[in-house]
Amino acid sequence: MKKSLQLTFETLRKSRNDAVVPVLISTLDRTEGSVLEGAVKTLISRRNSEGHLAVIRRWHALNPDQRRLLKPGRGRITTALRDAIVSGDPQLFENACELIVEFSDFDLIPVLVTLAEDRSSPQALPATKLILKLADRLRKMVHGTRDYSDRRDPQSLRRFALASLERSASHYRRHRRSELVEAFVILASTSSGTLRTILNDPHHACFQVVIQTLTHSESAIDLLLSFLQVDRTPQTVLNAMSHRVDAAFVSRLLQYASEEMTPAGRRNLSLIQSFSCLKPQHLSCSALSVVDRQRSVALAEASGMQSDDMLELIETLLLSDEVPQVRAAACAGLASLQSDRADRLILQAMQDEAPEVEAAAALLLRKRRITGSLSKLVQLLDSPHEIVRDAARQALADFSFRTFSARYETLPDKVRRGTGELVVKIDPQAIPELVSELQATGYQRRLKAIAMAKSLKVVQRIAQTLIELLGDEEHLIRAAAAEALQECPTAEVQLALLQASQDHSSVVQSAAKNSLASMANPAISPPADPPTSQEVAR
């Protein structure tokens, strides 16, 4: 736009002469391009509803760029929009509706409600649809992240809109516009007295509409989930939740159930004894995402479902779901269920081709009194799948080095050797902890560690530490180390033992020589135990 034309519009914008408006309005019809755009912009910037109305009247004829010029008029042209709505002019009404949506002008909801309630008005139906659209948009503003570039407070807007919608709900018998009640439910909060009154009175005129909305409307999901988190939730709301099967609601509910819940949330969920969405026919893979199907077991656990229903759900997922993660999650859900059927399902899961499922079952196996579960877990320690081996180790966590060490003295030698092998397999910390014991300050602990090394059959793996012990200050430790090293016939060990055979202690010399002899002739069996205290004394 040229500077001179800009100057004209700037003068017209600032002028306090009301004759500006007719001049600009006549320009709207006569010109195009930059003059038209300037006229639109100037009319919108002036606080004159006549000018605003003229622009609204031509809204449908404006191109997208020209329409964008109206954006700064949000809030300023509300009066003109109100006039346009009640004008009775179909084109003007249509234009105003589009602008109300464009500007999210929630201030006009009361006017639209009045229009929608008038069944004789030809604009009643479009007004009703517009109210629903606005209510849904306002709901998103209220429940979503606040956009601070929009200076309007969503809660204040909601209160303002709710006042007229509540009034309309109380007149439902007269207008019979279910959409108005739906809009009310969409915007209502859990603390709404009117809503609770309706929900607690099945004979209320709006009761059926409210229940229908809660059961079917996607826009009511936020309200339902809010009800889940408060005390004294009406049973009708919980029933509506239990009947919903739409993916949008179920997904949100499953997410809620899988996260940390409030005490009220746990209590409300436990009051729901069945969920239609968890019935086998609704658990088809196409309806819910993999994550949602995984979460379904958590929802079932949190709810008041009977164990048989829960087993049915788990069985459906475990035996029919194509995704291993879902089957694994279902298997994990068996942890809280103690029955023969649950045990059977665990054993079935052990046969699953997916290692994730096998691992999930392995974790449960140890705590069940299922015959052969220990040997099965021991077998799983050699599984080709890391996840299964880990699960088996976790299930056999009792067989840790610390437990073994604590009970070592009480175990018979045969059990020591059998258990020792398991401990090394199960506890990845066994060797490091054994080495740590071999390096302990107390000589009794070092002595016991050397004995445990033989029981664990790991002498070869800790040979270096044992060689270092040949130089220990305690001759009893040196002798025990020399004796233990006979199980490791390497050149390095032999050299160390040769040196030890020159030890100033005769006990150490004897042990080293015996070990060397044993290495040279494996048929000679070495003494099984380290020297006794009597030998040391001698």
Add this chain to the structure above:
Amino acid sequence: MTSWLHTTALLAAQHSHWRRLGDGLYRSKSRPEFADFLPYLIFAAVLAAVIAVVVLIIKRNDMSESCNDPQKLFRELSRAHRLGRANRRLLSQLATARKLRQPAEVFLSPAAFELSSLPPQLRSQQPRLEKLRERLF
């Protein structure tokens, strides 16, 4: 001293004439007439007219006052564009010739300056109008 006493005695002797002393004065001036005040009235009227004209001029050019005056809007726009008296008159003539509802509309109507469709009475002003068009649009 003696002459003073003499004079006083004379005046006292004519005491009866003193009562009529001011009569001559009143009788010398007639009653005030309209003509006596006419110059003053004319002066006051001229002064009022001057003040009224000044106020009118000030008001006419005061664009900060709220109003609904198409002529004033035309003047406001003319002043914003620093148009001279001749140009203003020409624009006003153009607005009239183009039958625009308000003279100010001419500032937003480039089509009004279309030389091919100029009314006969303005054809002679073609070069000036062309310049004005260049200036305004």
